[in-house]
Amino acid sequence: MSKVTFSVDDTQLNDWCKAFPDTDQAALCVRYAYAFNTVDDAWLRDMLAPNVTYGSQSVFETLQGKEAVRDYLSEKIYTLRAKPARRPRCELGVSEMGNPCVLMFQPQGDYDRNWLDVPLACVAIKSDEDGKASEIFMITVVPSPASAKRSGIYPGVKEAVHERSRRFIRPDNNYAGLRFAFFLLNGEMPLDRWMMEESAKVLDVFPGSESSVLITTERTSDPDDLDIAGFLGFPAVAVFWRNEIIFRYEGLINADHLISEIQKITVLHMVKNAPKIKGQE
Numbered sequence: 001m002s003k004v005t006f007s008v009d010d011t012q013l014n015d016w017c018k019a020f021p022d023t024d025q026a027a028l029c030v031r032y033a034y035a036f037n038t039v040d041d042a043w044l045r046d047m048l049a050p051n052v053t054y055g056s057q058s059v060f061e062t063l064q065g066k067e068a069v070r071d072y073l074s075e076k077i078y079t080l081r082a083k084p085a086r087r088p089r090c091e092l093g094v095s096e097m098g099n100p101c102v103l104m105f106q107p108q109g110d111y112d113r114n115w116l117d118v119p120l121a122c123v124a125i126k127s128d129e130d131g132k133a134s135e136i137f138m139i140t141v142v143p144s145p146a147s148a149k150r151s152g153i154y155p156g157v158k159e160a161v162h163e164r165s166r167r168f169i170r171p172d173n174n175y176a177g178l179r180f181a182f183f184l185l186n187g188e189m190p191l192d193r194w195m196m197e198e199s200a201k202v203l204d205v206f207p208g209s210e211s212s213v214l215i216t217t218e219r220t221s222d223p224d225d226l227d228i229a230g231f232l233g234f235p236a237v238a239v240f241w242r243n244e245i246i247f248r249y250e251g252l253i254n255a256d257h258l259i260s261e262i263q264k265i266t267v268l269h270m271v272k273n274a275p276k277i278k279g280q281e
Helices: 011-018 023-037 066-081 190-203 225-229 255-265
Strands: 048-056 059-064 089-094 100-105 121-127 133-139 178-184 210-215 236-241 244-250
Touching: 011 023, 023 066, 023 089, 023 100, 023 121, 023 133, 048 066, 059 066, 178 190, 178 225, 190 210, 190 255, 210 225, 225 236, 225 244, 236 255, 244 255
Parallel strands: 048 133, 178 210
Antiparallel strands: 048 059, 089 100, 100 121, 121 133, 178 236, 236 244
């Protein structure tokens, strides 16, 4: 396929597209990333083939046809536009197979500090002979989105991309309001048991905090912590401050690592009944 350039006057994006044999496929990834980074579905116009399909490893149904796929993606973007705290960041990447892809990251709340560590999904896009998207597929499990090579390029994002620096202030020296939610596959597998051993070490360091355990094979149909955390692999842990996520980690985490990360976030506290300073009564 002949080399083409992306229709935006951006040397970095054009150079990235030219690095792939199928430049049209790379340009489609750029457009898709633009649409979500700018929450503007106008970037989706003219990029979808008439018979395009949209699928995901986390959803059984596959959408077919330009109108159905466009309406679905536009609705997602419209919803994200109304929720600034949940707006994603899309980074250009290279899949294990060497193809261009879009890596999607999304904060789980105002205090989520490590949401840019691991992508939640990897979007693969195939192009037809006209350079239009013939298939859009969201990979959430296999291969792991984290296996893709990151570029550090976020189309449409002008400001620096970084984790949220916001910290909460504890009302006292204890950790009341802090909750560790541990997610297990079935509670019996070795990794599950190891996770629970590590959890006991963690809770001793944060007096006043609470913990919960969710065995995913025993979930009910009601919304629960897993719906909020969005984990797809287990074991995993999410840390909540008054029901808002401040830290999430998919996979087995060492107690020392988890303790260190939470101590960084919860270092501040307000001293009650502090003596008044003369002249400030």
